Amino acid sequence: MQKKIALITGVTGQDGAYLSEFLLKKGYDVHGIKRRSSLFNTDRIDHLYQDPHVDNQNFFLHYGDLTDSTNLTRIIQEVQPDEIYNLAAMSHVHVSFEMPEYTANADGIGTLRLLEAIRLLGMEKKIRIYQASTSELYGKVQEVPQTETTPFYPRSPYAVAKMYAYWITVNYREAYGMYACNGILFNHESPIRGETFVTRKITRATSKIALGLQEKIYLGNLDAKRDWGHAKDYIRMMWMILQAEEAEDWVIATGKTTTVRDFVKMCFGHVGIELEFNGNGVNEKGIIKSCNNPKYQLEIGKEVIAVDEKYFRPTEVDLLIGDASKAKEKLGWVPKHDLTSLVEDMMSSDIILMEKQQYLKEGGHRIKNYFE
Ligand code: NDP
Ligand code: GDR
Structure with missing residues (x-):
């Protein structure tokens, strides 16, 4: 063939x-x-x-x-x-x-x-x-x-x-x-997601904060709800869509929605850190409530999440949740990941990346200044 x-x-x-x-x-x-x-x-x-x-x-x-x-x-x-x-x-x-x-x-x-x-x-x-x-x-x-x-x-x-x-x-x-x-x-993420999309921004920052490489992270609208899936499940569907008998349009989604705030909690939770949120709107803060991971030396009560207005959009999309029944029934799509395994995949990858930075920093690694 x-x-x-x-x-x-x-x-x-x-x-x-x-x-x-x-x-x-x-x-x-x-x-x-x-x-x-x-x-x-x-x-x-x-x-x-x-x-x-x-x-x-x-x-x-x-x-x-x-x-x-x-x-x-x-x-x-x-x-x-x-x-x-x-x-x-x-x-x-x-x-x-x-x-x-x-x-x-x-x-x-x-x-x-x-x-x-x-x-x-x-x-x-x-x-x-x-x-x-x-x-x-x-x-x-x-x-x-x-x-x-x-x-x-x-x-x-x-x-x-x-x-x-x-x-x-x-x-x-x-x-x-x-x-x-x-x-x-619908939104799909992975360890190679661009660093300025909210999920990757959060997994990178959570890893750095846990390792003591960053103090806090500034985010925008914590109330936005997204239907987040894993990119690997979604690219498989792109191919399946082009193999179908007839050309049609298809929704691909997990059918579950989560706020940005809860996504942050899940990421910190992955490394054994419990967060609590206080305040509203631009005054909302995420504080460390407990840490049961002896690897990370974090002060209880430390503020690690803050809101910065500059990340708000002039017009926002408040709630996305998709129904992929058509793709499931007609193309037999079965996603392999859920949000928990997506967080695990992204967090474990970013922790490794940031441990490398920590190792270089602690080892006194020097970077040449090209502008001297
Ligand atoms: P990325 O931003 O990671 O990748 C975009 C790609 O487009 C990059 O290769 C970029 O090149 C290239 N590109 C940008 N502008 C041009 C241009 N003018 N000419 C040629 N290439 C260009 O996006 P994703 O991989 O996440 O998404 C893929 C597509 O799916 C996009 O169209 C996106 O809008 C859409 N989409 C994504 C979703 C998601 O959740 N990820 C959900 C729904 C739709 P370079 O590397 O040089 O910047
Ligand atoms: P989105 O993804 O706009 O849905 O588009 P993004 O991750 O940028 O935002 C998701 C939600 O999080 C809120 N948010 C923040 N977003 C960013 N980027 N940075 C922040 O600090 C922050 N704080 C809160 C946003 O307001 C928003 O509500 C993605 C892209 O991949 C598109 O190309 C794709 O079409 C859609 O997903 C489906």
């Missing part, structure tokens, strides 16, 4: 890295589009790198950008993919308020550029395309739990851009008979 060829945009991101590994294990040739950056941005996929001078290479990287249509068209023509996974995006909701036009260009029109490239190349019957849609589309609560038929009410420039991408994907499916699908994925 001929090898399948996948093209992944956003290959250097959390999902791109896990999906590349998953598809390589399935025997695909995997091509990824990465952006040029002044420093290496391939940390998450370095373990998959192959020397292009050896035989049987099956992982390939191409420079590209979703804001450059000629480049996308050329790559698709060269690669001749069977499947395209459009994961590239300016994916930070808060940052999208600072960069609304760029976000619309990359996240909204970027999707159109890919679809048009496929059509102009006459490959609309050959290529199956997955669009990384998001639970942010639901925005202001219209219905819970949220399903494939819940109305959208986006609450950020990011969500509005993704809404354009959602509908242009549906439109190209209906207008040109393309196999084009939206995966409406």
Whole structure:
């Protein structure tokens, strides 16, 4: 049988890295589009790198950008993919308020550029395309739990851009008979989640605080509720969505929701530290109530969580909870992780990372100052 060829945009991101590994294990040739950056941005996929001078290479990287249509068209023509996974995006909701036009260009029109490239190349019957849609589309609560038929009410420039991408994907499916699908994925996290998303910010800070490398962490809205799953379970679904008989749109979620505050408690709890929260709004504080882990020398009553207004968004999404019944029933999706195992996975990884920092610090490791 001929090898399948996948093209992944956003290959250097959390999902791109896990999906590349998953598809390589399935025997695909995997091509990824990465952006040029002044420093290496391939940390998450370095373990998959192959020397292009050896035989049987099956992982390939191409420079590209979703804001450059000629480049996308050329790559698709060269690669001749069977499947395209459009994961590239300016994916930070808060940052999208600072960069609304760029976000619309990359996240909204970027999707159109890919679809048009496929059509102009006459490959609309050959290529199956997955669009990384998001639970942010639901925005202001219209219905819970949220399903494939819940109305959208986006609450950020990011969500509005993704809404354009959602509908242009549906439109190209209906207008040109393309196999084009939206995966409406709820928040999914992992040890390689970007450091400024709230879960990773918390697991990194909790690890540092436990080890005495940081005093406290400043967060924004502790009342926000999210349906958090594990990225590994979700990237498997991206592939399953493109293997289905018919092109459709799918919700992927755990069906459980948790506040940011409770997520913080779970992370500290993982290392044996009990927190209690006092006060309201910007005056809320998280204090150490007890510590039953002899490894960590922490003062009881110490304030480790504080709120900083700068992390509040101009418009917030208060509550997300998804119903993935359709994906479970029609595609047989069974997630392997729950929130407890997600916290375990993220915390154990960040503790190892921070222990390394502690070891270097205690060993008197010096860092050269390049600006002396
Ligand atoms: P990340 O932020 O980790 O990765 C985004 C990727 O897109 C990176 O590889 C980034 O490159 C790349 N990128 C950004 N802008 C451009 C551009 N203009 N041209 C080409 N590449 C670009 O996101 P995730 O892996 O978490 O998410 C993957 C996709 O799924 C995104 O589209 C996101 O919006 C969506 N999504 C994510 C969810 C989640 O909970 N993780 C939930 C629902 C949807 P670089 O490394 O150079 O920055
Ligand atoms: P989200 O993820 O906006 O849901 O988008 P994020 O982790 O940034 O925020 C989740 C919730 O936590 C609240 N919050 C904070 N958020 C951040 N980043 N930093 C903080 O200090 C902080 N304090 C509280 C936020 O207000 C929010 O309510 C993610 C991205 O991956 C999107 O690309 C994706 O589409 C959606 O998930 C589904």
